[in-house]
Structures are given as C-alpha cells and as structure tokens.
Amino acid sequence: MTMQRRTLSITAAFFLLFLYHSVTAQTSDSLAGQRADSLTAQASSGPAIIFSIQQCIDSAIRNNATVKTSEFTARTAYEQYIQNIGYMLPTLSGTGQFYNSGGKSINTFTNSYVTENYNQGYGVLSGSLPIWNAGSIQNYIRQYSLAYQANKKDWQYQKDLMTVNIILDYLTILSTEEQLNLAIKQAADNRARLNFMIIQDNLGVISPSALSDQKGVLNTNELTIVNTKNTLESNKLKLAQDMNVPYSPNMDLVPLNVDPTPVIYNASVEQVYQNATRNIAAIEAARLHVASALKSVKASRENMAPTLYFFYDVQTNYSTAATTNPLLSTSYVQDGSYVTVGGNQVPVYAPQGNYGSKTIPLNTQFKNNVYTSIGLQLNIPILNNLNKRVIYKQSIINRDQALFNQKTINANLRQAVESSYVTMMQAFRTYNVTYHEVQNYEESYRAAKIRYDAGALSSLDFVIYNTNKNNAELSLIAAKYSYVLAAKVLDYYQGQLTW
Secondary structure, three states: OHHHHHHHHHHHHHHHHHHHHHHHHHHHHHHHHHHHOOHHHHHOOOOOEEEOHHHHHHHHHHHOHHHHHHHHHHHHHHHHHHHHHHOOOOOOEEEEEEEEEOOEEEEOOOOEEEEOOEEEEEEEEEEEEEEEOOOHHHHHHHHHHHHHHHHHHHHHHHHHHHHHHHHHHHHHHHHHHHHHHHHHHHHHHHHHHHHHHHHHHHHOOOOHHHHHHHHHHHHHHHHHHHHHHHHHHHHHHHHHHHHOOOOOOOEEEOOOOOOOOOOOOOOOHHHHHHHHHHHOHHHHHHHHHHHHHHHHHHHHHHOOOOEEEEEEEEEEEEEOOOEEOOEEEEEEEEEEEEEEEOOEEEEEEEEEEEEOOEEOOHHHHHHHOOEEEEEEEEEOOOOOOOHHHHHHHHHHHHHHHHHHHHHHHHHHHHHHHHHHHHHHHHHHHHHHHHHHHHHHHHHHHHHHHHHHHOOOOOHHHHHHHHHHHHHHHHHHHHHHHHHHHHHHHHHHHOOOOOO
C-alpha cells in the first residue's frame, strides 16, 4: 500500500511537471504573440511606419510651426538688410508719356496756340546719389546686418529646442516600450504560474487563498499593461504632433543603444554653464540683438542731420504738330516797284519761293529737344511732426529692452543649467540605487524560486518576492531613461548633443 502511494505521488509529480512545462511552452508562444500585440497592432493591421531619431528630428524641423516662423523672420531680416544696402546706391527712374491733343492747345514746337488734332510724346530719366547723411545709412546697414545674424541664431535656437524636444519624446517612448515589454513578460510568467496553481488546486495540494492571490497578481499585471499601453499611445501622439505629421497607430521607432550601467556625468555644473554660454544660439542671438539695437540708436540720431544729394535729370519730347516748310519751287513775280529804262518805267520782278509742310521725324525731335540738368540738393529737417525724434527715442527704448532681454536670457540659462544638473544628479542617485536594488531582488527571487519549487516556500511569500523583483525592474527602466534624458539636456547645453 505504501509502495502504491509512493508510485502514485511520483506519477502525480511527473504529471504536474509535464503540465507545467506544457503550460510554460504555451505561455511562451502567447508571450511572443503579446509582444507583437503592440499598440500599433491593436489599432491597425497595416504595416508599421518606422522612424529613426534623425528622421523624427528632420521632420520636426521641416514642419514645426515655431521653427518655420523663425525661418521666415530670418529671411525677412535678410531682405531688410539688402534694402538698406540699396539706399547707398544711385537711383534711376524713367517716365514715358504718349497722348493725343485735340482742339485749342499749345504747340510744343512753336509755343503758339493751335487748333488741330495731333500726337505728343514725353520722356524723362532722373535720379540721385546720396553724398552725405552723417553716416545714418551706413549704420542702418550695420543694424540690419546684425539683426539678420541675430534672427538666424534665433532660428537655430528654435531648431535646437525642437531637436531636444524630439529626443525627449523619442526616449520617453522607448522607455515606455521597455516597461510594456517587461510588464507583458511578467504577466506571462504569472499566467503560467496561475495555470500551474489551478492544476494544484484541482489536486487539492494548495489552499484556495493561494490561488486567488495569484489571480490578483495577474490582474495587477494586466492593469499595468493597459495603463502602459495608454501611456505609450499618448507619448506617440505627442511625438507625431511635435513632428507636425498625422498620427499613425502604426508608428514604430528604431531602438537606441542605451548603456544600462549607471555612470556619473563627466562635467560640473559650472563647466556646463560656461560651455552653454559659448554654444547656445540664444546667447549669441541676444548679444547680436543688443549690437543691432545700439546701431539703431546711432543711425536714428544721425538721421536727424541734414542730407546732401547729387541729382541728375534728362528730358526730351516730340509732337506731330512740329513741322518744317521746305522750298518746293521758285517763281518770279512783280514786287510792285518800277525802274526807268530809256525813259520808260519797267516793272521789277523778284523771286518768290513756294514752300510746303513736313512733319519733323520723331528721332530728330528727340535729339533736338534734349534737356539736361544736374545739381546738388541739401535737405534740412526743420519741422517734420517730431517723426525723426520719435524714431530716435523708440530706438533707445528698443536698446534698453534688448539689454534687459540679454540679462534675462543669461540668468534663465544659468537657472536652466542648474535645474537640469540637479535633476541629472537626482536621477543618477535613483538610477544607481535602483540598479543595485534590481540585482539584489533578482538574487532573492532566484533563491525563493528554488525554495518554492522544492515546496519549502508558500505561494504567497513567493508572490511577494516576485512582485518586489518586478517593481524593481520597472523602476530601473524609468530611472535609466530619466537619467539619460537629463544627461542629454546637459549635452545640449554644452553643444555635445550626439548619438
């Protein structure tokens, strides 16, 4: 009888072991399916749209509204700069007119009244060249040149900010995906354990409370999966919006190689700040805005001085009423006088020309009617509704505002660097402790599993060991990416943002 019981126990043990491995194999297949059952697969059956981090950055810089607005501002500043260069160049303008006159008017050829219908034309070329303006134009050119350079730096700063934004979005998604994969793996392990415990419960070898405890653990895992998937969906939506592209549930990201070993950041907070003052585009932009404002003050003050111009003007005209009277023939007629020849009066004949009428050719009139003038023109502002004075005073206000903005940007940069550095140090401490916590809990779990498999540990106690390990692993993923995010921000401040 004892031998039969022992045989039955061994048979039951082998049966349970077979079922356990069978369930584990099925669970492994299920795990592979659950890994494929990503947020993308849930929402769409189409192919995944894969983005690398560089593709995300390029898309954001190309499409983001804030970045594009900064680009348009820089392009506008360049055209304003070119416009002010043009103020130093000579001006030349031409005017041409053609009109028909009828009725009583002035013949432009004879300057006499005529009553006829004729055509007229008029042409003018005129221009001027600035000779002296107290240096106002030159300083305006320097002002707008500096403003253009400053706006280019503002544009670069917006591109840098967007780059950091995208990197943070990208790493957040990768962190969430790692947490999701770990949660799925943990749920698969607990599901396999639950299936095994159902068999044990059917055989009456465990208490009902142990089975319900395991079901509760699995429910907790499933809730974690749902919450993590929701977070992943929100994170992908934010990345799509920052890229300014339509959101796709099929979005997938190329993974990055992130070193899991915690290593302290290799620069002090002061080193980061000093490097930031040399590398952050906003700092250089603020300096250039101040320099531009200073040139504006000087230019607007000089603009109140007299200006001297050299001017030139060429005019000509034509008219179909302008005619000549060519000699057609000559005849001799009595002129009314007499001469005495041999006592007889003989009438005197004099030659008389017969003239016609001929319009003067257009090109001849244009050559003959040319009028030119050159001279110097001095403009002295006396009363101009305080316009130039107000412009000068406004330039002083703009200068003071630019100086204040420069101080504010420098102060904000220092605060941002210090804040990011403190965040990095806090993340590193958490990362370092969590890293060792995972190692310790994994060792405790390994030992507990040996005891549990040997029947020397209750299922409730084993669940505690497993839960501690799972929580520590999830915390490690969050701590790892929290540190990487903070470190990347510091890299950005130092101009060392690379992958």
